[in-house]
């Protein structure tokens with residue numbers, strides 16, 4: 471079988487790669503709940519020798535997701551959380567049929583990443599007293615999870631709107647810078663370079 475690359479090294483070999491971009495590879499891996507393991511990939515590679523590999527095959531899906539996840543797991547925690555916050559699904563469809571079920575179940579991995587990032591937000595505005603709820607609103611807004619009105623949130627937290635606005639701006643800039651670095655590291659890790 472052909473040893474496919476996860477993402478293209480250059481525009482010339484795009485056809486040989488499994489995913490068009492690092493972003494696409496991460497979205498796939500974080501959306502695939504099977505965490506996988508190196509063993510899974512090895513088993514897949516062996517089994518694929520006997521037949522034509524099909525990407526819609528469940529074992530193959532799990533193997534690719536596991537391999538990409540293993541590489542993402544090597545990144546520093548903040549980088550990994552920022553990638554999860556942006557690229558992991560916020561919720562998965564739920565078929566439990568309980569009366570209280572909305573048909574969606576929160577993705578715990580995404581919620582955990584948001585919580586960890588919120589805990590690190592004081593790095594964005596040192597020597598400032600921050601309201602965790604405000605920080606959480608800013609992080610969720612950045613991650614695309616919630617439409618958050620910072621002014622209303624500031625009122626609810628008892629923080630002056632101007633202060634909240636400045637803090638939100640600083641936190642968002644910190645998130646963007648951290649995300650840029652995380653993407654660079656993910657490129658290196660997924661291409662097999664040392665992150």
Ligand SMILES: [Zn+2]
Pocket residue numbers: 564565566567568571572573574575
């Ligand atoms: Zn349910």
